């Protein structure tokens with residue numbers, strides 16, 4: 001909730017608040033930290049190559065895999081980050097340099113790995129796999145932190161902000177589409193999945209989206225009821241909180257039997273796919289799970305409207321529903337929506353549990369990967385999940401911005 | 414116009430009633446000021462008139478109608494309400510805030526727009542500058558004016574004002590009060606006005622209702638409240654300076670002895686001054702009497718300390 005109430009998150013054009021005060025000469029802290037991480041990452045394994053998909057791999061250092069030119073190419077974007085971190089680090093130019101270089105480094109490191117993978121695999125054998133090593137992930141994390149900070153410094157709604165944000169994902173997508181990354185283990189898994197990957201993503205989105213939509217309608221409704229009728233609030237909160245105390249997997253498990261019974265009792269339900277297994281228990285569980293954040297934020301948002309403002313509305317002759325619709329909901333909207341955003345994050349993550357009731361989605365990729373110790377498959381599923389979560393977060397922030405009344409929005413600047 | 418008949422309200426859990434057997438009649442076109450110490454039930458009384466609070470017993474009438482017989486939203490849309498602490502809607506512009514009740518009444522847009530401009534001018538704010546401003550861009554005094562404009566928006570015959578000039582500095586308050594009197598002279602609303610401030614009550618009220626512990630202690634015109642406080646409590650409440658306050662209610666014109674003569678006299682006092690100002694001037698000059706001049710600076714009369722004393726000793730009707 002503390003996060004949800006931090007209006008700074010919405011500020012377009014905001015400057016990072018973690019600005020060091022005092023000394024005039026100050027390098028960009030995140031930039032320097034990222035550079036330290038990258039220096040460490042060059043010491044860590046750059047890749048691992050194994051004989052087959054599930055065999056234990058042999059770690060390779062960066063100098064085992066690349067020649068000097070390759071290492072120079074890896075370092076180039078980080079040299080730009082270095083310059084952007086110490087030379088007038090507060091200027092927009094430097095922010096753009098850091099963000100742009102960090103984003104390019106992600107693409108460059110992938111391309112270099114992609115190029116190195118082919119020869120490395122050929123040396124080992126026909127079923128050999130090339131997996132990205134810890135060093136690459138660490139550098140990727142450093143780049144991610146820089147991109148996040150740069151996009152905030154540049155402004156979330158601005159063109160440079162968008163460029164910095166989208167450069168890495170778009171670059172990787174293009175590289176992958178052109179086949180430059182085909183020798184990486186992740187891409188091999190992707191191609192092996194063939195027709196199954198994108199439908200899994202689609203299912204995941206469908207389950208998450210329908211749960212969030214239903215939970216939003218239900219949760220906002222329940223939040224309003226809990227606020228308007230004090231007597232209803234205790235029971236409503238205890239019920240929606242109760243769902244949270246049940247572990248997600250158990251909740252889905254609990255729902256299997258009743259859903260199965262329902263589908264037996266009503267064949268019509270069975271025809272639309274409601275049953276003990278499949279989408280029904282997952283969507284239901286995700287919806288119940290998402291309720292708490294939404295109900296709680298709706299309630300808190302309504303309660304945060306000053307009593308005089310509410311009394312003014314009533315005193316002018318608004319009906320109670322007019323007071324809610326015209327005064328309380330608009331003023332509560334930012335808080336309500338950050339509840340929806342929190343719930344969406346949870347939902348995208350929890351939807352993986354659909355794997356256990358044969359509902360599909362991205363869950364099976366991750367869990368089967370884990371079961372078979374096929375690390376690249378796990379990574380592929382995880383990357384898809386992270387990408388999905390980030391996209392959802394971005395969309396939700398956009399929506400939150402749109403539902404916030406203009407004036408309240410400007411308050412947040 | 415407004416009549417309260419032994420109205421009582423006891424909040425749940427409170428040890429004594431907030432308002433107790435309270436009766437009051439407000440005549441059409443009059444300003445009645447409710448005054449009393451904090452917590453004596455002023456706001457509660459006001460809110461019972463527009464049914465934001467329902468009384469436990471007693472009746473309230475608006476005109477000839479018992480307020481309970483009216484649909485509560487209709488009742489409130491017909492009563493202007495300026496709230497303690499302003500209560501402007503922060504997500505709405507000044508135009509939208511002022512248009513609140515007209516929108517509820519279904520007025521069309523151009524009419525609301527015209528009305529908002531007219532009201533901003535009435536309360537002394539430039540429409541071009543303020544119409545599209547938001548509450549957080551307004552100073553305390555400007556916000557209070559907008560609060561008053563909003564209360565007047567649908568031209569209700571009755572206004573309830575709960576410390577509408579509460580949160581401003583003395584100078585701004587003085588100006589707002591002057592404007593209020595000016596507006597009231599033109600519009601002749603029936604107003605129930607709540608304040609803590611006896612000077613404000615004396616200045617604005619046609620009648621003053623002094624409350625204590627939820628009951629009515631005295632209800633009279635300002636001069637009489639000052640001249641004949643009903644009891645020790647009222648005397649203390651109106652303050653040790655009540656004689657001076659009384660002087661400030663009387664104009665010089667009715668007390669001075671008319672004369673005519675030269676122009677450009679000094680020392681002198683303006684004919685529009687009140688007795689308090691005249692007395693202060695006399696004391697300042699130190700002569701016991703002073704020439705009175707009109708706006709053009711020409712002599713119109715003379716006033717002495719004895720004249721003022723004589724005025725003071727006459728009973729208040």
Ligand SMILES: Nc1ncnc2c1ncn2[C@@H]1O[C@H](COP(=O)(O)OP(=O)(O)OP(=O)(O)O)[C@@H](O)[C@H]1O
Pocket residue numbers: 424425427431450451452453454455456457458609
């Ligand atoms: N909603 C409420 N619930 C319970 N008690 C209340 C409520 N509103 C007011 N009271 C109590 O009733 C009494 C009268 O309150 P009221 O607001 O009418 O006072 P007031 O004269 O307007 O005071 P002030 O000058 O401070 O505004 C106070 O003791 C107050 O604490």
Ligand SMILES: [Mg+2]
Pocket residue numbers: 455456457497575
């Ligand atoms: Mg009050």
